Amino acid sequence: MGVSIDRREITVILTILRRDRLSIFGIAVAAAFIATSTAVVILGSKLVPYDPTQVNMMLAFQAPSFQHLFGTDNLGRDIFSRCVIAAPIDAQIGFSIVGISVLIGTVLGSFSGYIGGKVDETFMRITDVFISVPTLVLAVVVAVALGPGVEHVIEANLVGWWPVYARLARAGALSLKESQFIEAAKVAGISRHKIILKHVLPNNISPILVYATLDIGNAILYASVLSYLGLGAQPPQAEWGRMVYDGQVYLVNAWWISIIPGVVIFAVALAFNLLGDALRDAFDPRYRK
Amino acid sequence: MTHPVLEVHDLSVVFETFEGRYSALNSIDVTINESEVMGLVGESGCGKSTLALAVMGLLPRPHAKVPSGSITFRGKNLLSYTEKEMEQVRGTDISMIFQEPLTSLDPLFTIGDQLSETIQIKLQRAGGNAGWNSGKVKAEVVNWMKRVGLADPESAIERYPHEFSGGMRQRVMIAMALAAEPQLMLADEPTSALDVTTQVQILRLVKSLVSQVRASVLFISHDLAVVAQIADRVAVMYAGIIVEEASVNEIFENPLHPYTQALLSSFPKEKSIKKSRLEIIRGSVPNLTHIPPGCPFHPRCQLMKEGCSMARPELREISPGHKIACDRP
Amino acid sequence: MSNTGLLRLEGIVTHFPAKGAMFYSESGALVTGTIIHAVDGVDLSLDRNTTLGIVGESGCGKTTLAKTILLLIKPTSGRLYFEGREITNLSYADLAKIRPNLQMIFQDPFSSLDPRMRAKDIIAEPLTVVTNDREKVKKRVLEVFEQVGLTADQLNRFPNEFSGGQRQRISIARALATKPKLVILDEPTSALDASIQAQILNLLLDIQEQYKVSYLFISHNVSVVRHMSDRIAVMYLGKVVEEGPVEDLMSKPKHPYTSALISSIPKPNPKARREMAEIRGETPSPINPPSGCRYHTRCPFATKLCSDKEPQLQELESAHLVACHYPLNA
Numbered sequence: 001m002g003v004s005i006d007r008r009e010i011t012v013i014l015t016i017l018r019r020d021r022l023s024i025f026g027i028a029v030a031a032a033f034i035a036t037s038t039a040v041v042i043l044g045s046k047l048v049p050y051d052p053t054q055v056n057m058m059l060a061f062q063a064p065s066f067q068h069l070f071g072t073d074n075l076g077r078d079i080f081s082r083c084v085i086a087a088p089i090d091a092q093i094g095f096s097i098v099g100i101s102v103l104i105g106t107v108l109g110s111f112s113g114y115i116g117g118k119v120d121e122t123f124m125r126i127t128d129v130f131i132s133v134p135t136l137v138l139a140v141v142v143a144v145a146l147g148p149g150v151e152h153v154i155e156a157n158l159v160g161w162w163p164v165y166a167r168l169a170r171a172g173a174l175s176l177k178e179s180q181f182i183e184a185a186k187v188a189g190i191s192r193h194k195i196i197l198k199h200v201l202p203n204n205i206s207p208i209l210v211y212a213t214l215d216i217g218n219a220i221l222y223a224s225v226l227s228y229l230g231l232g233a234q235p236p237q238a239e240w241g242r243m244v245y246d247g248q249v250y251l252v253n254a255w256w257i258s259i260i261p262g263v264v265i266f267a268v269a270l271a272f273n274l275l276g277d278a279l280r281d282a283f284d285p286r287y288r289k
Numbered sequence: 290m291t292h293p294v295l296e297v298h299d300l301s302v303v304f305e306t307f308e309g310r311y312s313a314l315n316s317i318d319v320t321i322n323e324s325e326v327m328g329l330v331g332e333s334g335c336g337k338s339t340l341a342l343a344v345m346g347l348l349p350r351p352h353a354k355v356p357s358g359s360i361t362f363r364g365k366n367l368l369s370y371t372e373k374e375m376e377q378v379r380g381t382d383i384s385m386i387f388q389e390p391l392t393s394l395d396p397l398f399t400i401g402d403q404l405s406e407t408i409q410i411k412l413q414r415a416g417g418n419a420g421w422n423s424g425k426v427k428a429e430v431v432n433w434m435k436r437v438g439l440a441d442p443e444s445a446i447e448r449y450p451h452e453f454s455g456g457m458r459q460r461v462m463i464a465m466a467l468a469a470e471p472q473l474m475l476a477d478e479p480t481s482a483l484d485v486t487t488q489v490q491i492l493r494l495v496k497s498l499v500s501q502v503r504a505s506v507l508f509i510s511h512d513l514a515v516v517a518q519i520a521d522r523v524a525v526m527y528a529g530i531i532v533e534e535a536s537v538n539e540i541f542e543n544p545l546h547p548y549t550q551a552l553l554s555s556f557p558k559e560k561s562i563k564k565s566r567l568e569i570i571r572g573s574v575p576n577l578t579h580i581p582p583g584c585p586f587h588p589r590c591q592l593m594k595e596g597c598s599m600a601r602p603e604l605r606e607i608s609p610g611h612k613i614a615c616d617r618p
Numbered sequence: 619m620s621n622t623g624l625l626r627l628e629g630i631v632t633h634f635p636a637k638g639a640m641f642y643s644e645s646g647a648l649v650t651g652t653i654i655h656a657v658d659g660v661d662l663s664l665d666r667n668t669t670l671g672i673v674g675e676s677g678c679g680k681t682t683l684a685k686t687i688l689l690l691i692k693p694t695s696g697r698l699y700f701e702g703r704e705i706t707n708l709s710y711a712d713l714a715k716i717r718p719n720l721q722m723i724f725q726d727p728f729s730s731l732d733p734r735m736r737a738k739d740i741i742a743e744p745l746t747v748v749t750n751d752r753e754k755v756k757k758r759v760l761e762v763f764e765q766v767g768l769t770a771d772q773l774n775r776f777p778n779e780f781s782g783g784q785r786q787r788i789s790i791a792r793a794l795a796t797k798p799k800l801v802i803l804d805e806p807t808s809a810l811d812a813s814i815q816a817q818i819l820n821l822l823l824d825i826q827e828q829y830k831v832s833y834l835f836i837s838h839n840v841s842v843v844r845h846m847s848d849r850i851a852v853m854y855l856g857k858v859v860e861e862g863p864v865e866d867l868m869s870k871p872k873h874p875y876t877s878a879l880i881s882s883i884p885k886p887n888p889k890a891r892r893e894m895a896e897i898r899g900e901t902p903s904p905i906n907p908p909s910g911c912r913y914h915t916r917c918p919f920a921t922k923l924c925s926d927k928e929p930q931l932q933e934l935e936s937a938h939l940v941a942c943h944y945p946l947n948a
């Protein structure tokens with residue numbers, strides 16, 4: 001439990017990550033995704049070859065070519081530009097959902113697991129309720145209730161997302177509770193909440209970090225599904241899930257309008273999954289031997 | 290006339306890990322004779338367990354490489370065996386017992402079932418297919434349970450490993466290891482996890498059974514005192530090499546290598562003045578990725594001289610049956 | 619027995635509910651029951667600047683006893699006195715005030731240090747309960763770090779950068795930072811190589827000389843305990859069966875279990891093989907301790923009295939107590 005991060009450790013992790021082709025793919029795509037999103041936020045439309053909102057019926061339904069890498073859609077908008085512009089939205093959604101869930105879940109779960117007793121029991125029942133409802137259904141219901149918009153997508157997903165981290169953190173805290181170094185802290189007279197903050201939380205992070213990385217891919221996927229269903233980003237704002245939906249009608253004649261954004265979603269989600277997998281292996285002491 | 294059962298010659302084993310390459314065994318020579326208990330002693334990381342794994346063909350591939358050496362058993366080099374051939378050898382000609390029996394006993398099978406497997410193979414080999422039936426096997430199983438001192442063997446064989454205490458499980462392991470009447474048994478710290486009082490029982494048991502079955506034993510331990518109770522000959526290891534090898538009496542009465550001497554004197558003694566300071570060996574066991582050049586013990590050795598860091602001393606016979614690897618005895 | 623002692627235990631009993639616990643009876647069969655009688659009535663006392671060794675094998679309750687003394691576990695009944703004051707029922711917060719004087723060194727050098735904290739922070743932690751003065755803390759950390767034989771440049775390192783012996787030194791430094799009056803050591807060298815063990819034991823003796831600290835030294839390794847202690851208490855199945863000055867107890871043990879335990883110690887002398895006595899059977903389970911004298915099921919001298927009536931600890935010679943109806947060497 002708990003691998004300390006120091007220079008030597010980082011070198012070992014990087015070496016492991018370098019070895020596996022799949023993980024290299026994962027890192028590359030994930031990095032590209034993050035870089036693109038950041039770039040778009042800073043530079044805006046200047047980054048892309050075409051104005052993503054520019055309608056031009058003359059250029060509609062162009063197949064992918066050198067001028068339009070991903071082709072154009074039914075309104076003549078360059079799909080490549082739209083995909084790029086849409087990147088930060090999913091980045092924001094993915095990282096927000098996972099980030100906030102990690103925060104809430106880890107803190108609550110660690111406390112609950114360490115303190116135990118009635119507090120823990122009550123907390124477990126609460127998380128049980130949330131976990132037993134399928135996350136997607138829950139997200140859809142909440143999103144419909146809240147109405148469209150990116151923030152609402154994040155909030156809708158958060159509801160079902162944090163309990164998993166709470167459970168993970170709780171499990172970690174339960175096993176850490178028995179460690180000798182925690183006993184040593186008790187013997188030193190350190191107060192309970194200080195023990196949780198200084199000893200339990202930092203040591204609980206590794207497994208959660210790994211899971212969180214994997215999870216970003218899922219969060220992006222869920223966000224896309226919600227957008228596909230019409231909740232989330234609204235036109236004319238470009239968003240991958242929405243683009244998949246909009247292009248469905250033209251699937252037979254102009255497959256690229258729907259399929260290409262779909263592939264992008266898939267690739268990014270997969271990248272984070274692979275990255276998370278590779279990180280899990282990297283942290284596994286048996287794998288390293 | 291003593292015939293060698295196992296001859297290890299010039300064996301080197303190297304591990305490649307993410308943290309670097311390290312040399313677990315460096316040109317080891319050791320021989321075990323018939324009906325002999327050879328004690329292999331050393332501190333953590335000295336390579337003793339690696340040697341046992343190498344003999345059993347259980348080195349973790351692909352990390353472990355064997356750049357040189359041979360392990361001769363019954364005239365053949367075990368290193369040249371295929372995995373299938375090794376499977377034939379393991380458990381029947383060469384068996385092994387470990388420190389923690391829980392990990393080597395399958396929790397899903399009764400101990401009777403697990404022992405039957407070994408006995409079946411033995412009976413098959415002895416009398417061909419006609420020589421055994423399940424009744425005979427069961428009788429042998431119960432017999433062995435009695436021999437290792439398990440109370441109420443008939444019902445014991447129906448139970449699962451987790452239902453037994455550490456000492457009991459160790460007895461079961463010993464039964465499994467000796468039921469096939471192997472020529473060689475490897476024992477890797479078999480009593481280290483047991484209470485002292487249980488340890489006495491187990492050591493006595495091993496000693497008597499082993500001589501009944503006429504097996505040789507490689508008894509690995511970090512505890513010199515335990516080895517003193519059971520071994521005929523002792524080899525002392527340090528950082529991948531053997532530094533001294535002699536009969537058990539010689540090692541304790543007349544240790545010649547500085548490391549062996551230091552090891553013996555760092556034990557709290559019966560007659561020592563209470564609360565007196567123990568003699569220590571300064572420094573600590575080297576990290577195997579950075580073994581000191583020349584004699585690996587030289588940085589901690591009281592007798593160290595210039596030449597010690599240059600050439601690794603060979604294991605030489607100083608008096609009949611007593612070998613040491615030191616240029617400055 | 620002294621009444622002005624540093625630590626006193628009166629009738630300490632620590633029981634656990636045995637839900638799902640598995641123990642083994644004499645014949646090796648599985649036993650399930652309702653209560654684990656881990657510590658079943660222990661009286662002990664410890665003076666300043668002495669070492670009391672506690673020996674026993676698995677199931678004897680010595681580790682539970684250590685945790686009970688530190689109040690990591692609350693005793694089921696009995697009283698605990700530290701420096702004359704009863705601490706049995708103190709709250710977590712009140713206990714924190716005593717902690718600086720009552721410290722512990724754990725067995726496993728690999729899990730007793732927080733892998734995410736630097737050595738200097740690990741050692742500073744107990745000091746933060748006592749003072750807020752950062753300079754003072756820094757000074758003391760450096761002082762005790764060097765006392766245990768480590769160098770200042772290692773202060774910033776993480777535990778995984780140290781060897782087992784060095785980690786145990788950090789553990790020792792941590793325990794000593796607050797200049798405690800009593801340190802409980804639970805198998806402090808069992809996980810270390812023989813050559814390192816000697817270094818650590820010497821260090822512990824040096825420290826005791828310098829700080830005049832008392833040790834409660836717990837181990838299954840009788841030779842080590844004998845070497846370090848002034849007095850020894852032998853535990854079996856939750857009770858103290860014999861207690862006395864170390865030389866007397868080791869050379870003329872009065873309890874048959876003590877005698878068997880001592881003769882089971884392997885000596886580094888091949889010619890002494892025959893002398894090892896062999897005790898029958900295995901330690902019974904703490905869930906169902908035998909009636910009367912708990913050792914009677916394995917004792918070669920047991921009579922009906924032994925299975926009927928439990929012997930109490932009696933002082934046979936000055937400061938040498940034994941709980942046996944037929945003590946040896948009496």
